[in-house]
Amino acid sequence: MQAAEYIGDKKFRMVEGSRVSPGEGEVCIQVGYVGICGTDMHIYHGVMDGRVKPPKTIGHEMSGTVVEVGAGVSDYVVGDRVVVRPLDYCGECPACTAGHSHVCHNLKFMGIDSPGAMQNFWTVKARTLHRLPKSISLEKGALIEPLAVACHDISRSRLSEGEKAVVIGGGPIGQLVAQVAKSVGADVLISEVNAARRDFAEKTGINAIDPLAEDLHESVKTWTQGKGADVVFEVSGVQPAIDAMTQIAAVRGRICVVAIHSQKPQVDLFQFFWKELEMVGARVYEAADFDMAIELVEQGHVDLDPFISSISDLGEVETAFASMDNNPEGMKALVRCGEEAHHA
């Protein structure tokens, strides 16, 4: 079987891999599609080489079909269409025993810390699987993982019907957060400096504002009749967004930190005191978030079609990465990994 391997410095190579026979509690999946994540782009740029240790097959946003089932697996049979929740947790640390295995002290992220899905066949623990309903294509199935990220963000923020939410940053995750926010009945505004991304928001039913052209604080004040935003999602990772998030949040407003901040930004803690703000971090997802993501797509509450920017074959993976590099117009590039995927 064919596998793509990231070999460092924006380069991939195709190798003849060996299909791994599933052990106890494992299944082998014929991979359908794999999406390229922002984290994959970081890997592509070489900044995560220390953790990834190339050469390595990466990729974790995926869909596929079960082709072989190991001993002790009773929930899945050959032919089941599935997605993988790519978290390998220890089950024994304080986080796992407290029921938070997705933030396990020893968490291994599949496709980063262990081999990923950019190959024809991927053998994984059955406990990572979620079943894909017939109504969801394998193409869309590859976007369930990032949609589950957005579901987790909504869950962490406790956003509810009738509330007003501002999403700062209109990249793929920010746009998905906005879609999920809308699906729970919230009013949503995206703040985004890039015109193409604002257009994407508007085309998918989300109001967007350019914070460089308009005063976001004043706009939110007007929009909320002076109250401020019930929830702010920080999905940009830049200091101006950190300044804005405390300004635009309502008294007792909740801020959900979605972006990964490698620097320590300056945060206006006075506003946390003055308005009794709340801030929660959100990392990956829990099983319930995958269930919610699948349900949102199945029931037509979130349309993933506009998010698919391109589909490339596995052999063209390097080109697919290059096409997403510094391309704010691209939302999600998919890589077609399995032969049967064509028929899905």
Add this chain to the structure above:
Amino acid sequence: MQAAEYIGDKKFRMVEGSRVSPGEGEVCIQVGYVGICGTDMHIYHGVMDGRVKPPKTIGHEMSGTVVEVGAGVSDYVVGDRVVVRPLDYCGECPACTAGHSHVCHNLKFMGIDSPGAMQNFWTVKARTLHRLPKSISLEKGALIEPLAVACHDISRSRLSEGEKAVVIGGGPIGQLVAQVAKSVGADVLISEVNAARRDFAEKTGINAIDPLAEDLHESVKTWTQGKGADVVFEVSGVQPAIDAMTQIAAVRGRICVVAIHSQKPQVDLFQFFWKELEMVGARVYEAADFDMAIELVEQGHVDLDPFISSISDLGEVETAFASMDNNPEGMKALVRCGEEAHHA
């Protein structure tokens, strides 16, 4: 009647005030004792003159006895011993209508934005009162307000029995937070650089650590068997504490920001993502926090006696402030304001 007036630049003067007859919904209180708060010290140093607009009678941590009742007041009678929750809210803004009048958009803090308690008689709205049980002296009654601050912090943090909490900063509020944390059944550790304050903690049953002598992160790791602190109270207002709070918090740990940060510190938002941390701001108190504070003292769960560092007469208020200036050994200086208070 006599009133102390702050006149700017660490100075007070005694003036002959006029006892204000209570209007509808108001009561006149013969003031018993008034505590000097950290905020009063800021006023004393002149840094809040723009807001305070001296000359002004300040003071908001108080106890007293009702001596006159205005029209429409049915809950209180002459002779009732009371404390005042010194918040004057509008009742109409989004925060008030959402039930959060203590963080009213137009909140006036009595004793800062309007005249305070450092006088023989203070006339206030009856809705600000809480009744003081017979078992609590007027001296201790003056400490109900700062204890209510601590109760509010505990409430905001959702600290519960069996959890481990670290209080960073062992000033009067930090020590009271530690006492309330202990009263709800939590294990508590205070991190404090000043030896006198560590001694105070130990004498009142709270373990204390010097973060300049020991590695706080390692100590908390050992104390919590690698888990980290369930709750961290940031009561210091300094950057090293901001660095420590994200380090020592457990996965899904809660951080309660109690200190007032006039600068914007650098906050490690990566840790918020990685450990799914939560941070809540806490400002003043709600009615339930006063009720809890009174109950804690009445039932003997918190002993306020060690917190009373000195008692001065109203005429000596300037000396009382001077004695607290840069004095880490002082916890709470009381000012005796009414004649009857002697007999309480």
